[in-house]
Amino acid sequence: MKFPRRIRRLLMLLAASALLLGIPAAATAFATPGTTGTGWIRLAHLSPNTPAVDVYLYSFDNSNAKIVLDHVAYGTVSPYESVTAGDYSVAMRVAGASPTSQPVLSTSVTIQAGHAYTVAGMGPESGLRLQVMDDDLTTPIGQSLVRVIQASLKDQKVSVSFGSTVLASSLAFASVSPYQAVLPGTKTVTVTAGTGDANSSVTLAAGTVHTLVVLDGATGLEVVNLEDASGSGKPPLGGVSTGFGGTAPRGPGSPVPWIAAIAAGSLLALTGGLRLRRRQLNTGI
Amino acid sequence: MPTRRPAALLSLAAGLVVIAGGTAGLLLTRHPTQVIRPVAGVAALPAPTGPIVAPPQSAEPRQVPRPVSLTIPLIGVQTPLITLGLTSSGALQVPSLSQISVAGWYTGSPRPGAIGSAIIVGHIDGHKLAGVFYRLHLLHPGDKVYVRRADGTLVEFRVTLVQTYLKDHFPTQAVYGPTPDPELRLITCGGTFDVATDHYLSNVVVYATEVS
Numbered sequence: 439m440k441f442p443r444r445i446r447r448l449l450m451l452l453a454a455s456a457l458l459l460g461i462p463a464a465a466t467a468f469a470t471p472g473t474t475g476t477g478w479i480r481l482a483h484l485s486p487n488t489p490a491v492d493v494y495l496y497s498f499d500n501s502n503a504k505i506v507l508d509h510v511a512y513g514t515v516s517p518y519e520s521v522t523a524g525d526y527s528v529a530m531r532v533a534g535a536s537p538t539s540q541p542v543l544s545t546s547v548t549i550q551a552g553h554a555y556t557v558a559g560m561g562p563e564s565g566l567r568l569q570v571m572d573d574d575l576t577t578p579i580g581q582s583l584v585r586v587i588q589a590s591l592k593d594q595k596v597s598v599s600f601g602s603t604v605l606a607s608s609l610a611f612a613s614v615s616p617y618q619a620v621l622p623g624t625k626t627v628t629v630t631a632g633t634g635d636a637n638s639s640v641t642l643a644a645g646t647v648h649t650l651v652v653l654d655g656a657t658g659l660e661v662v663n664l665e666d667a668s669g670s671g672k673p674p675l676g677g678v679s680t681g682f683g684g685t686a687p688r689g690p691g692s693p694v695p696w697i698a699a700i701a702a703g704s705l706l707a708l709t710g711g712l713r714l715r716r717r718q719l720n721t722g723i
Numbered sequence: 724m725p726t727r728r729p730a731a732l733l734s735l736a737a738g739l740v741v742i743a744g745g746t747a748g749l750l751l752t753r754h755p756t757q758v759i760r761p762v763a764g765v766a767a768l769p770a771p772t773g774p775i776v777a778p779p780q781s782a783e784p785r786q787v788p789r790p791v792s793l794t795i796p797l798i799g800v801q802t803p804l805i806t807l808g809l810t811s812s813g814a815l816q817v818p819s820l821s822q823i824s825v826a827g828w829y830t831g832s833p834r835p836g837a838i839g840s841a842i843i844v845g846h847i848d849g850h851k852l853a854g855v856f857y858r859l860h861l862l863h864p865g866d867k868v869y870v871r872r873a874d875g876t877l878v879e880f881r882v883t884l885v886q887t888y889l890k891d892h893f894p895t896q897a898v899y900g901p902t903p904d905p906e907l908r909l910i911t912c913g914g915t916f917d918v919a920t921d922h923y924l925s926n927v928v929v930y931a932t933e934v935s
Contacts, residue, residue, distance in 0.1 A: 476883075478903045517780055518903040520932060554903045575901050646839070647901055667901035668839025670832045674815035674899065677890025678844055678910050681923045682820065685848040685857065686916030699745030707738025713731035 477549040478518040478573075481528065482558035483510045484589035484612075485566050486654045490533040491542070491559065498525035498546075509533045513589075513653050515556070515664055523551040528568055530559055543568050554667065556649075561612040562591060574617050574647055575667050582622045582642035586615040587651045590659055593631035596652050598661075600640065601625035605650070617647075622671070629659050636661060644671030768796040771869050773877045778905050778935045779838055787837045788872040790828050795868050795909075798858040804828045804870075807844065815910075817844055823854040826909075832899070835870040836878035836933060840902045843870075844910045847923070856911035860885065860927045868907060868931050880907045880931035887913050887925050898928055905933035 481493045490512075495505040504526075505519055510533075525548050529541035545568040547555055554573040561567050577583045586598045586606040598606045598615075601623070606615040622644040629636040629652055636659040642648055647666040652659060771794045779787065792803050807816040807827040818827050826845035833839030846854030862868075868880040888894060898908050907930075914925025 480903075517778060517935075519935075520904060573903070575903065576896065577901060645899075645901060647903075665838050667903040668833045668837065669901035670829065670840070670842065670899040672809060672813075672831045673895050674809055674829070674831075675813040675895075677888075677893040677926045678815045678817060678912070679922060680817050680844055680856065680910065680926070681847040681854065681912030681916070682823070682850045683848065683916040683918075683921065683923070684851040685853050686923070692919075693749050696745045696749035699748065700742050703738045703741030703743075703745055705738070706741060707735050710731045710733070710735030710738055714728070714735065717728060717731065 475523050475551045476520050477523050477551055478520055478554040479526070479547065479549060480516045480518045480554075480556050481505075481507055481510070482515040482556060483512055484515075484558045484560050484587060484651065484653075485563060486512055486589065486591040488512065488559065488563040488566055491530045492533055492535065492537075494529045494531070494537070494541070495519075495521075496527045496529065497522075498527065503537065506537070513651070513660075513662065515558075515651070515662075518554060518666075521549060523549050525549075528557045530568065542566070545570060558587070560589070569612075569614075571614060573649075573666055577645055577647060577669070578619050579673065580622070580644050580671065581619045582644060582646050582648065583617045583619055584642060584648045584650060585617045587649060588613055588615075590631070590652050590654045592654045593633055593659065595631070596659070597630040598650060598652065599628050599630075600642065609652075622646075627661055627663075629661055631659060634658055638663075643668070645669045645673070646671075768794060768799055768801055770794070770796050770867065771871060771877060773871065773875055775879050775934075776836060776872075776876045778933050779836070787834050788874040788876065790835045790841070790843075790870045791873050792871045793826050793843060793869070794871070795859075795862070795866070797866050798861055800826075800855060800858075802826045802845070802855050804843065806830050815842070815844060818846060820849060822846075823849040823852065826855050833905075834872075835880075835907055836872065836905050838903065838905055840899065840906045840908050841870075842899065842908050842910065847912045847927075854911070856909065856927075859909060859911045859929060860887070860913055862909075862929050867934075868909070868929075870907070878905070879934045881934050882929055882931045884930040886928050886930070888928065889914070889925050890922075891924075893926060894928075907931040907933075 490509045493507040493510050494503040497504050527546045529544040531541050547570045556571040558569050560569045588609040594611045595608045603620050622642050624641040627638050627640045638661050640663050646668045649664040649666055651662040790804050794801050802825050805827040807829050810816050818825050823846040826843050829842035832842040835841040845856035847857055848854045862882050862885055864882050866882040870878045909929040911927050912923035913927040916923050
């Protein structure tokens with residue numbers, strides 16, 4: 439029984455490629471966590487002496503507004519809207535003005551997937567500007583995250599505390615304090631200012647992000663408590679044990695027997711191959 | 724010795740066959756997330772009726788009523804919601820073996836319809852029978868999920884993402900972290916069942932957002 443050399447070579451090549459293919463198969467990666475490619479934006483009017491405005495959100499390169507908020511008065515903050523990540527512009531027009539008229543103000547904002555933004559009209563009417571804030575969506579475990587927006591024109595500087603924790607000290611009009619992590623609870627928020635103090639009871643729960651907005655009220659200062667984001671105050675550890683296996687396919691579980699089989703097969707093929715080769719050399723074919 | 728030659732060839736051929744079989748087996752074990760379950764007998768339910776509430780405003784957050792039941796029409800899920808906490812080891816509590824047909828809401832998460840990510844979990848199966856979330860992995864972006872609350876109102880959610888994660892790489896921040904709008908996370912098991920530990924190796928997570 440003689441096998442042509444070509445067939446022997448082919449068999450050897452097959453053995454080698456089977457070995458090579460078997461190894462990467464063991465390293466097949468699992469799917470990586472995906473995202474939906476969306477972020478969030480909300481729009482606000484925080485300029486005390488500016489009359490109501492219409493606020494428009496445009497997607498880049500599209501003159502049709504994606505969101506229109508009519509007659510937004512001082513102190514209004516919209517809920518977050520979920521939008522596809524990308525470049526947008528925000529425009530403000532005097533309330534009731536034609537949607538095609540020249541806006542009083544506009545600014546561009548890049549929305550990244552998984553991020554949230556607040557775009558607010560800030561400052562006095564004479565120096566009105568649109569400020570883009572990158573809002574935080576993570577809290578240290580067991581704590582609450584809070585910041586202050588100073589939107590009172592009557593008092594140019596305010597100090598704000600949550601219980602005994604100082605959140606902002608002499609915060610200037612039309613500015614935003616950095617976020618601060620605080621222990622959760624229901625405490626008194628005290629706003630100290632030249633024209634008088636304001637107090638209100640505020641609950642900050644673990645796993646939540648808040649913005650306190652200081653506004654000029656009808657009589658004195660007002661504090662609006664915005665719940666920006668909320669999650670599990672105590673995030674459960676690890677995965678969730680939600681199955682007993684009654685419907686699971688009883689297939690091969692561990693890769694070890696299969697790797698062992700590949701190794702044994704390789705050994706067998708190699709032995710056969712070597713013996714063939716040795717015989718070849720001995721007989722001088 | 725001409726008789727040794729067929730033996731050598733036989734050894735080579737048998738070796739190749741074993742390598743091929745081993746590789747095929749290995750490839751199958753490496754794809755635990757692609758197990759296809761039978762879908763026969765899915766009875767789609769009608770959407771529940773009742774007043775659908777609008778999403779909450781972020782100013783002056785108010786407590787919304789607690790959730791009492793869950794309906795996912797497309798995969799025939801209609802279940803009351805029990806309340807779940809954490810185990811002594813800090814893991815998420817799950818319904819007991821006698822409650823595989825019932826889902827539960829994690830009381831440490833926001834209430835469905837309030838701002839934030841509400842967590843609802845259910846079993847894929849018991850020791851023999853299918854559980855309440857047996858077909859959860861069949862949901863797709865755009866499918867509707869309804870939660871009824873104690874005052875009779877409904878919150879309507881739309882699925883945005885369905886993912887399977889190895890439990891060893893569970894994305895805690897994405898699932899339990901803060902979100903700025905009312906969202907829902909439905910969690911069950913999936914992937915390969917590890918007979919050695921009596922646990923599935925993966926979790927299926929359905930992400931949904933309240934319809935505004």
